[in-house]
Amino acid sequence: MFLLQRLDNTKKKLKGQIANVLTLLNLSLGAFAILYTIQNQLQLALLFITIAAVFDRLDGAVARKLNSTSELGKQLDSLSDMISFGVAPALLIHQAILFEFGFAGAFFAIVFIVCGAIRLAKFNITEANGFFYGLPITAAGCILTIMTLLVAYIPEYVFMINTLILAFLMISPFKVKKM
Template identity: 35%
Template sequence: MTFQKTRSRKRYQNERRSIPIRALMPNAITTLALCSGLTAIRYAVSGEWENAVYAILIAAVLDTLDGRIARLLKGATRFGAELDSLSDVIAFGVAPAILIYLWTLQSWPRWGWLFALSHAVCCALRLARFNVNIDYLDQPHKSAGFLTGVPAPAGANFSLMPLYAWFVSGYDLFRMPLLVGLWISLSAFLMIADIPTFGWSVLRVRPKLRLGLLVMVAIGAAAFISAPWAVLSVFSVVYTVLLPFGILSYAKVMRGEEKTTPEEA
């Protein structure tokens, strides 16, 4: 009798230790994003700037997919959230910082490295803040469908805008260390800033505009294949222009909630 109870207990413990396949798939995608970020560093070290940017973009696509697949398969875990943050620090914090430094900031060694560090450190601080706030229910921006600050993938893309402009134009103006250093500092600040930014859940499309939007997406995809750096430059500029509108939209939502809240007696 005791032997059967021991076997049952061991079998129960083994079942509790086992992990369903659906929980591994999002983690596998996150691991691929981490590998893509590390590959970007490898290309940056060898001076292959375009390949380095492509690797960061691939990491951004994978980072977008892993969370959605985890929710779709109901395979979200705390381990996956921690792994995702570590991957994001490498792919969107360390990789862009090293890329920008080796591309131009190394010609200004003392201050250039500080500017590069600011991006990597602020990316890590943003993700640490995100992990700490996961269990907090009182998150005004999140409850309204907004993000707090610029997300790490968008921050990496924002920091690479001078590189995109240099790819398109070839002008060394966009490679000036002071200009690039100030720009990457701005991207670092936006990642940790306590400002509301648009999230996917807050964006809505009217039914009559749906087909037009799909056509625009198709045209954008074709344009990206033909002229990727020009498209990325336009996308980055549009995203930058939308930042103030995110703040105004959040303020409007808050005013609407205050009006619908019944007054205290």
């Protein structure tokens, strides 16, 4: 009986960590995106950020389905999102086009990262009740990432403007219904 009870407790603990493993995969993919961006392998970095978005979507769904949401999971998710959808896309867009603007391009990329950090910190201390306030960093980061596919077709200054708009949308007060 004791062995069965202990086995059941171990099973519950493992079940509770599945979502965290998915979150860590999200973070790892974001880190790979950063490393490949630094190596100027932008298409591969874009792919890693895209796959990170899939894992980000899965981790929350799995946590809710398995009833294994936790404060640790929430914090870990935000830290992972900062890497995968804040730092990685900002570095990617900088390497793809914003570097041409020198300090201004770097500044805009950093503003995106800072606004993403503010947005995630606000999310972690706010009861959302079915709503997000401001554009979620995952959406902003994915939009910024996809924009890198348009570098050959859109004037350079548009990327600076869009980076700034996305940054401020993340910290804006409007409500977005959770999906």
